[in-house]
Amino acid sequence: MTGPAQPRPGFPWQRAATGANLLSPDGSLGVTIFEEMTTLALSTGAINLGQGFPDEDGPVEIKEAAQAAIAAGANQYAPGKGILPLREAISVHQQRFYGLAPDPQTEIIVTTGATEAIAASLLALVGPGDEVLTFEPFYDSYGAIIGLSGATHVTAPLLAPDFMPDLAALEAAFSPRTKVVLVNNPHNPTGAVFPREVLQRVVELAERHDAVIITDEVYEHLTFGVQHIPVATLPGAAERTLTISSAGKTFSFTGWKIGWLSGPEHLVAAARTVKQFLSYSSGTPFQAAIALGLGLPDEFYTGIADTLRYKRDILSEGLRAAGLDVLTPQGTYFVNVDTSPLGITDSVELARRLPALVGVAAIPVPVFCHADGAERTRSLLRFAFCKQLYVLEEAAERLATLWDRL
Numbered sequence: 001m002t003g004p005a006q007p008r009p010g011f012p013w014q015r016a017a018t019g020a021n022l023l024s025p026d027g028s029l030g031v032t033i034f035e036e037m038t039t040l041a042l043s044t045g046a047i048n049l050g051q052g053f054p055d056e057d058g059p060v061e062i063k064e065a066a067q068a069a070i071a072a073g074a075n076q077y078a079p080g081k082g083i084l085p086l087r088e089a090i091s092v093h094q095q096r097f098y099g100l101a102p103d104p105q106t107e108i109i110v111t112t113g114a115t116e117a118i119a120a121s122l123l124a125l126v127g128p129g130d131e132v133l134t135f136e137p138f139y140d141s142y143g144a145i146i147g148l149s150g151a152t153h154v155t156a157p158l159l160a161p162d163f164m165p166d167l168a169a170l171e172a173a174f175s176p177r178t179k180v181v182l183v184n185n186p187h188n189p190t191g192a193v194f195p196r197e198v199l200q201r202v203v204e205l206a207e208r209h210d211a212v213i214i215t216d217e218v219y220e221h222l223t224f225g226v227q228h229i230p231v232a233t234l235p236g237a238a239e240r241t242l243t244i245s246s247a248g249k250t251f252s253f254t255g256w257k258i259g260w261l262s263g264p265e266h267l268v269a270a271a272r273t274v275k276q277f278l279s280y281s282s283g284t285p286f287q288a289a290i291a292l293g294l295g296l297p298d299e300f301y302t303g304i305a306d307t308l309r310y311k312r313d314i315l316s317e318g319l320r321a322a323g324l325d326v327l328t329p330q331g332t333y334f335v336n337v338d339t340s341p342l343g344i345t346d347s348v349e350l351a352r353r354l355p356a357l358v359g360v361a362a363i364p365v366p367v368f369c370h371a372d373g374a375e376r377t378r379s380l381l382r383f384a385f386c387k388q389l390y391v392l393e394e395a396a397e398r399l400a401t402l403w404d405r406l
């Protein structure tokens with residue numbers, strides 16, 4: 001007789017791919033570094049600059065719009081592709097900022113965060129035998145979903161200090177099997193914002209290999225003194241590009257999980273087919289509220305970027321005072337440091353010690369990499385600065401003492 005089925009060890013995608021996103025030596029615990037660091041931060045009372053979520057809510061009028069939508073009875077399933085007012089607001093937002101005009105009926109769907117948009121589009125487009133190309137380091141869900149799809153994850157490195165790709169290496173990473181090139185710009189975890197030349201090269205290479213571009217632009221409004229260029233605006237891109245964004249980052253409502261994707265009808269329809277069976281539809285009252293948020297005046301958008309830039313600088317000062325080499329980001333709410341000036345070459349080890357040493361938690365960059373990339377980024381540590389000013393000031397003060405405590 002056989003007993004009840006037992007869960008197999010490790011995350012499912014690690015059976016299909018070589019995800020390096022675990023710290024547990026045998027890969028059997030299923031605990032991510034984010035969870036480990038958050039637990040460590042809680043048990044030591046450390047300031048948690050590990051996970052990237054704001055510690056303040058977004059605009060009050062958006063919150064009130066969600067409350068009003070709940071009170072008015074917007075509490076049952078939304079249409080699978082999202083409520084029309086939000087799809088219209090997404091289209092108007094893209095027209096206003098980028099001159100794009102996706103059709104709200106056929107070229108936009110609302111998703112349960114950008115996470116679902118990534119999953120739905122990859123699962124719709126790739127399978128065993130296909131290759132998906134990303135930069136490395138890469139946002140952790142990419143490796144997981146590519147693994148679940150059965151496709152092979154190929155990477156092109158982003159190199160410190162500015163985390164720009166070597167264009168020859170990028171070209172070499174493409175192959176006849178490249179089905180999707182998955183771009184993330186502005187880029188997590190590095191904070192890089194890619195210039196036109198890099199993005200145009202991606203488009204040319206995708207065209208040459210007839211690959212689809214999926215571009216994750218959730219930090220589109222969080223750039224500091226440089227312009228965000230949506231891939232879909234570049235010559236030759238629109239017909240092969242799915243663009244993903246999310247209300248979580250722009251409006252500081254990460255818990256609402258409202259994201260979207262837009263692009264040519266046939267690609268959006270493919271992702272929508274998968275989305276039907278992932279979540280079917282996404283939080284109804286939040287959709288109405290985000291429709292309102294997307295229409296906020298320009299001052300809101302410039303304000304969030306200016307505030308974050310100031311926060312970046314406050315935290316960076318503390319990191320520099322600690323003797324760390326700060327790799328200043330041009331976008332996102334993450335700043336990376338090189339720990340080697342302190343004589344520390346293993347950022348995973350430092351991340352584990354940091355909460356007890358100075359009362360701050362961070363994430364080591366190697367966890368966003370496969371084995372080779374992990375080696376390349378061994379001395380890099382990522383800090384989130386989407387926290388209230390007094391929290392960052394306290395963190396900066398604590399970090400400044402690191403040198404003496406090592």
Ligand SMILES: Cc1ncc(COP(=O)(O)O)c(C=O)c1O
Nearest residue numbers: 113114115139188218246248259
């Ligand atoms: C690059 C990137 N894509 C997607 C997401 C997830 O977005 P959402 O919370 O809307 O699912 C994140 C969140 O950290 C991210 O950094």
